[in-house]
Amino acid sequence: MISAHVTTPKLVVSWIALLVLTFLSFGSSLLGLGEAELFIALGISVVKTFVVLFIFMHLVEQRFANRLIVILTFLFIVLLVTLTVADPLTRKTFPPRPDPAASPYP
C-alpha cells in the first residue's frame, strides 16, 4: 500500500519550497501586471496546494480512493465556479451590474 515514504528531509524541503513560492507570489504582486497578476498568484497557490496535499498530507503514499476524493472535489469546484462566473462575464443584453446610484448597498 505504501509506495513512497515521506521522510524528514522531504518535509523540510517542502516547507522551504512553500516559503519560496510565497515569496515569489508576493514578489510578482509588486510588478504591477494588472489582470495577469490574479492568474499568476492563483497558479502559484495551486502549486503550493499540490506540495501540501502530496507531502504534508501524505497523499503520495495513500490509496487511490483518497486521491479520487481530491480529484472529484477539484472538478466540482472548477465546474461550479466556471458556471457561476459565466453569468456576469457574458452579459450583453442586460446591464452588467445594478446601478450603484439606485442601490448603494447591493
Place this chain on the structure above:
Amino acid sequence: MSAQRLVEQFESLEKQDHAARLAMWMFLGSETLLFGALFAAYAYYRGMYPSEFVQALHHNSVALGTTNTVVLITSSFTVALGVHFVREGRARLTAGLFALSTLFGAVFLVVKGIEYSHHIHENALPAGMYAFAERPPAGVVLGFTLYWFMTALHGLHVIAGMIMLAVVGLLCWKGRYGVHRNVAVENVGLYWHLVDVVWIFLWPLFYLTD
C-alpha cells in the same frame, strides 16, 4: 492492546485505519466545497465589480497578510513533522510539535485580530454595517462583506483546528498514540493542512491581486 482497538465490523486494523482516513478525506472534500461556494461568490462579484474590488483590496495590509501566510505554512510544517514522528514512535516529540503548532495558530489569530480591529475602527464592516468614509459603497461593500465572511469562517476553522491539535497533542504526551495507533493524529493533521490550503488561496485573493 492493538487487538482490542479493532472494532467488530472490520477484518483488520489496516482496513479500519483506511476507513478512518477515507472518511477524513471525504469530510475535507465537503469542507472544501463549502469554501468553494464562497470562492464562486468572490469570482462572481469580482467579475461584476472589478475596480471596486481593487479599492477594497488596497485597504488590506499586505505585510500582516503575508506574515500570517508564513505563520500558517510553518505551522503546517510542524504538524507534518509531528505526524511523521508519531509514526516512528516518538509521541512526546509529536506532543511538543503540536503544542508549537497550536501556538502558531494563536499567533495567526492575534495578527488577524489586529487587522479586524483596524477595520472596525474605520467602519469597514460587512453589508449594512458598512460606513467607511474613505471608500464609496456599492461594489466595495461586497468586497468587504466577502472578506469578513471568508476570513471569519477560516478563523473559526483555525480555532477548531487549534482545539483538536491541543487535545491530540496532550493524548500523545500521555502515551495514547504510537507506532501502531496514530490514525487520529494523522486525521487532525489533515484538518490543519486543509486550514492552511484555504489560507493559501485567501491570501492572494484578499491581499495580493490588485
